[in-house]
Amino acid sequence: MEHLTESQVKRLLDAMEQREAELRDQVSGERERAMEMYAQLEGVAGDEADQALTKIRAGIENELIDRHVRELAALEAARGRVAEGTFGACVECGDPIGFGRLKAYPSAPRCADCQTLREKTFAGTP
Numbered sequence: 001m002e003h004l005t006e007s008q009v010k011r012l013l014d015a016m017e018q019r020e021a022e023l024r025d026q027v028s029g030e031r032e033r034a035m036e037m038y039a040q041l042e043g044v045a046g047d048e049a050d051q052a053l054t055k056i057r058a059g060i061e062n063e064l065i066d067r068h069v070r071e072l073a074a075l076e077a078a079r080g081r082v083a084e085g086t087f088g089a090c091v092e093c094g095d096p097i098g099f100g101r102l103k104a105y106p107s108a109p110r111c112a113d114c115q116t117l118r119e120k121t122f123a124g125t126p
Helices: 006-042 048-084 099-104 112-121
Strands: none
Touching: 006 048, 006 099
């Protein structure tokens, strides 16, 4: 974390806190919409095409919730790295993660080079 100033770390922590609040609100709203869609399935949801569409939409809502929960976990992990004093260092190579990258993606665990290599290595892997 030596390459980041105290001010930069504070800005990043503030950004993480704001993003966490946004994600919690989004998860809450998406859960509510998914529950409404599942309730439609239990009641009269129209013909089979309507029911299929409702199932698809509910599945999409659940997928969005999962994505947001994964991002919340990544933000929590980043906070853990701040507490450990390792925030801003790549978990793969140990090199500093640039402030610009962290501004764009505060929970980034890897430098751009290691992230690119990871994406190439695991492309298409579930």
